[in-house]
């Protein structure tokens with residue numbers, strides 16, 4: 391058994407940052423353990439991320455049946471490769487609202503307010519459009535740029551949203567998030583550029599960094615209140631590594647799962663499935679939050695943009711990408727969007743997307759021909775769910791129960807119903823009104839309030855943003871210390887990934903996951 395200074399579990403968005411930063415100290419021996427392997431070509435070509443779903447690089451989870459969603463199990467892809475979910479995400483770079491981080495601070499996380507986190511966001515950013523700017527950084531490891539390709543259908547959506555009364559916003563990470571425009575992406579030279587490329591690859595030759603892929607971590611070894619090592623399977627055979635610091639960066643599902651498999655979590659629940667309690671920590675796996683989304687699809691009167699591409703046009707696009715790293719394959723197909731408020735007195739509570747192809751569930755169900763899909767995504771869900779152990783077997787997935795639309799007041803459902811109305815208003819305005827032939831089934835049949843609510847319950851999908859299952863804080867339900875990232879009550883054990891968010895943010899998560907990992911690396915390196 392080899393001994394390291396730091397073992398990092400999971401080479402995802404956060405794990406790659408941690409490995410890159412911590413191994414910069416040549417005196418520190420770092421081991422990075424990852425269940426998956428090298429990302430395939432589909433993780434490099436920006437347009438191809440949905441094609442990775444349900445393949446070997448996707449954990450391909452499903453939720454428990456959701457009572458609020460007609461008892462459907464909802465699909466939750468997660469990356470299983472170097473770069474993790476950041477190797478199959480849509481690459482959108484968006485920070486939360488300043489009020490999100492101020493709320494974190496108010497929840498008992500000193501130093502996490504907007505004033506404090508902004509400099510750290512800027513330090514990791516290398517913005518290729520805005521350059522030096524009070525709200526943007528240059529020279530950081532993470533390239534941020536405009537989507538290199540814009541589809542005609544995306545422009546039509548944008549102009550219709552403006553015609554429907556939403557203001558054009560040239561920079562969602564600028565002074566205000568509100569309005570419609572185009573998201574910036576973490577791409578460079580026509581390729582995905584997540585934290586694997588930005589932080590891990592430059593560190594891979596370091597002699598003090600060992601990267602083990604294809605190994606499944608099954609348990610943390612805790613002795614006398616201190617985490618001293620990890621157990622993992624390589625080709626089904628058990629191995630073990632020990633270290634002074636064990637850092638969980640396995641994501642918002644697997645980090646609480648591993649804690650619970652190791653006896654760290656709500657003692658009663660662990661005992662019920664046959665795991666001996668090592669450290670009773672009731673908050674582990676609790677407070678699960680996600681961004682639920684509802685879509686409407688529309689057929690176009692005539693071929694437009696992406697939907698107009700025939701077999702030959704797709705072949706040309708592939709050839710163009712192969713030769714020059716330009717053209718349609720550099721698009722994430724989700725760069726047109728924005729943020730709107732459903733009530734006059736609040737900050738934007740819905741994120742919108744205008745996608746230039748008619749589909750459901752991120753292309754898993756495609757309608758033939760040209761058209762549009764309009765998304766409304768709930769930004770600050772009130773529903774709270776949990777990750778719990780289904781069994782003591784580390785090879786069994788945990789139960790994922792976000793309890794969508796489970797909030798008592800029904801605010802989550804009401805906001806998504808309003809999102810459907812907003813999207814119909816956009817579809818009926820400006821150039822989309824001209825281009826659209828009709829709304830497609832099944833949403834087309836849902837017209838009154840009750841019908842729209844039925845559509846939301848029957849077709850809500852995830853935007854794939856689980857968070858907060860090992861949240862930072864100092865209250866009895868908190869799991870991680872907001873300054874040191876240490877698991878409360880144990881020595882040598884830390885968590886640094888999307889699971890430590892004290893509360894969901896009003897944006898896609900990756901930029902904030904990188905912030906968490908940068909801060910954890912600084913804290914662990916001290």
Ligand SMILES: Cc1cc2nc3c(=O)[nH]c(=O)nc-3n(C[C@H](O)[C@H](O)[C@H](O)COP(=O)(O)OP(=O)(O)OC[C@H]3O[C@@H](n4cnc5c(N)ncnc54)[C@H](O)[C@@H]3O)c2cc1C
Pocket residue numbers: 399400401402403404405423424425426467468469470471472473474475476478479480481482483484605606607608639640641642644648853854855856887888889898899900901903
């Ligand atoms: C399809 C999709 C699209 C998204 N689009 C965007 C977007 O456009 N913009 C944005 O900001 N966010 C987006 N997100 C969210 C964002 O990518 C994630 O929130 C972020 O990547 C989470 O980072 P993480 O480090 O917490 O976890 P992950 O990146 O998921 O990393 C966890 C890593 O741990 C490994 N692991 C897990 N368990 C074990 C184990 N037992 N042993 C060994 N290794 C293990 C996993 O294989 C994985 O590599 C998207 C997510 C998905 C899934």
